[in-house]
Every structure is written in C-alpha cells, then in structure tokens.
Amino acid sequence: MRIKRLLKRAVLQDRIGQGLIMAGPRGVGKHKFAIALAQALNCLNPVEEKSLPFEGDGCDVCLACRRIARGEHADVRTIAAEKQVIKIEQTREMSREAYFRPYEGRRRVYIIDDAERLNEKAANSILKTLEEPPRTSLIVLITSKPYALLETIRSRCQILSFAPLAADELEAHLAANFRRPPEETRLLARLARGSIGRAMEIDLGEYRAHRSAMMEIIEALAITRDTILLLDRAEYLGRKLERAEFERHMDILMVLLEDIFHLKLGKPAESLTNADIGERLSAASEAVTLDQIMNWVEGIEQLFEKMTRNINRHIAMETMLIDG
Numbered sequence: 001m002r003i004k005r006l007l008k009r010a011v012l013q014d015r016i017g018q019g020l021i022m023a024g025p026r027g028v029g030k031h032k033f034a035i036a037l038a039q040a041l042n043c044l045n046p047v048e049e050k051s052l053p054f055e056g057d058g059c060d061v062c063l064a065c066r067r068i069a070r071g072e073h074a075d076v077r078t079i080a081a082e083k084q085v086i087k088i089e090q091t092r093e094m095s096r097e098a099y100f101r102p103y104e105g106r107r108r109v110y111i112i113d114d115a116e117r118l119n120e121k122a123a124n125s126i127l128k129t130l131e132e133p134p135r136t137s138l139i140v141l142i143t144s145k146p147y148a149l150l151e152t153i154r155s156r157c158q159i160l161s162f163a164p165l166a167a168d169e170l171e172a173h174l175a176a177n178f179r180r181p182p183e184e185t186r187l188l189a190r191l192a193r194g195s196i197g198r199a200m201e202i203d204l205g206e207y208r209a210h211r212s213a214m215m216e217i218i219e220a221l222a223i224t225r226d227t228i229l230l231l232d233r234a235e236y237l238g239r240k241l242e243r244a245e246f247e248r249h250m251d252i253l254m255v256l257l258e259d260i261f262h263l264k265l266g267k268p269a270e271s272l273t274n275a276d277i278g279e280r281l282s283a284a285s286e287a288v289t290l291d292q293i294m295n296w297v298e299g300i301e302q303l304f305e306k307m308t309r310n311i312n313r314h315i316a317m318e319t320m321l322i323d324g
C-alpha cells in the first residue's frame, strides 16, 4: 500500500518525529505494520526496492528481523493492556530506556497496542517522553479510538489513518496466506467487512448453517408461503436461541435481504456478499417486490426495537413472519 511505503521511507530518512499514531478499525493490520516498520528500522540487510531506491524494507530473514517478529529483540517492545488498562508500571521502564542508545539495533521502537487504554499516569509518562523525544527512539501508539487519546499526545505525533481494507484487497490477502477454496475465500472477504481480524474469527461452517436456515425463511415468505415452516422458525428463533445467537441470525437475514435488494436493482450476482448462493438469491428476488423487501427490513428493525422494550421476542417474531 502506497501510504505505508511513503511512511516507511519517511521514517527511514528520519523525516518523521519520534511519535506516531496508527489509527483505524481493529484488524486492518496496524500492529503488523508497526512490526514491519520496526524491522525496516533495525534490519541487518535491508532490501532495497528498485522502484524506490531509498527505501529499505526489512528482509524478514536476518537475525534482527526474526527476533523482532518473535518479540525477542531488545530494542523493540510491545506494550498491551492487562485487564483493560495500561498502567504506569508498564510504561515506566520504557520511559527510562528510551533515552539510552539502542541496545542491539539502530532504533528503539515501542509499540503501544490499544493506546486508548493508557490510564492517566501512564499517558502522562508517555507524554513526557514525547516532549523531549530521544532521537534513537520511536513510539508507535496503535488505536481504534484516536479521539480518546490525550490531545497533548496527539499534537506531538504524526497520525497515520488506516482505512478498512477493500473487499478485493482482503480477498487477495486471505488467498495469499491461507489455503481455502476460492469461493470460500471470497465469501469470507465479503463477510469480514474490511477486517483481517474479523475474517479470522468467522466460522464459515456455522455461518453457512445459519444462512441456510434464514434463506428458508425468505423462501417461505416469498415463494412457498409455507406457514408451518414460518411458525416453526418463529418458535425456534423466538424461544430457543440465546439472545446473542438470535442477533447473529438476524444479522445474516439482513445481509441476505440486502443481496436480494441489490439483485432487484440489477446489480450482477458476482457482486453479492453471498455470491456463492447466487441462484437461490436470484429465485427469491424474482418472487418479491422492492416494497416487500423494504417491509421486511423495517420489520426486523422494529423487532429489535421491541426487544429493547422487553416485548416477548417469540410473539414479535410470529407477528413479523406470519401477519407482516
């Protein structure tokens, strides 16, 4: 990614200061990038890219690169919250060390994960270091909530924003790193909405099973008008499932309706989140009108609203599926 290259080059040419904030949603590779940056700064044989003659990338294989990747390099440390907070005890040593020359590499790099979790004292100790920054150290604050950092910290750092990955980028990343049938990789990339972290957490087998159950509801509503199946599903979703589980099912139902909506608007089947069941979705889309889809979406939203008011979920579910 271009911005990352430019940043890395800037760091290597010493054009950025000693503080850097990497801001962006979880799971888009901020930590990984911080590690790559630390490797580039300390690599024993930096790789020079032909297109960018001054950029040295970490080689990934030298002793320094490997030690950094394993978290064993004396000059590269990651600090993360223990029990939701980062305390002064965790940053004190860093604040002292930062003033000394690097121990084995060229530059000390401190990576603070979830920096919004720094408590007041810890944040102030970091601020102090940033006020008189040692040239041989770099502090990288990683956060999904940059606005939650002290304004005084933010003003002393360069901020680098990470956007969610485009579905195509994510798909390419997953394809390069994990062996899966292309169809699954594609589905996963679309479901993960730009986050590698989320993609790792999705259980595709479970997703497919839930999806199939939700698809049957749509088909019963749109095509077969199978009231018995609908009553049965209302009972299952309304009574048998835990709340979190129920919400996961409703999320899937929403994504399916969104796909059908897109088909109705004439978008190609390959562009759907659930492109792998494109034919089933097409059949459903031919049987419904745009208005019906909108009504269902509205019905689901009302259902959630009723649930927050503690109205019986089962009755609400029946109303939506049978009378709606």
Ligand SMILES: [Zn+2]
Pocket (backbone or CB within 6 Å): 042, 043, 044, 045, 046, 058, 059, 060, 061, 062, 063, 064, 065, 066
């Ligand atoms: Zn190296």
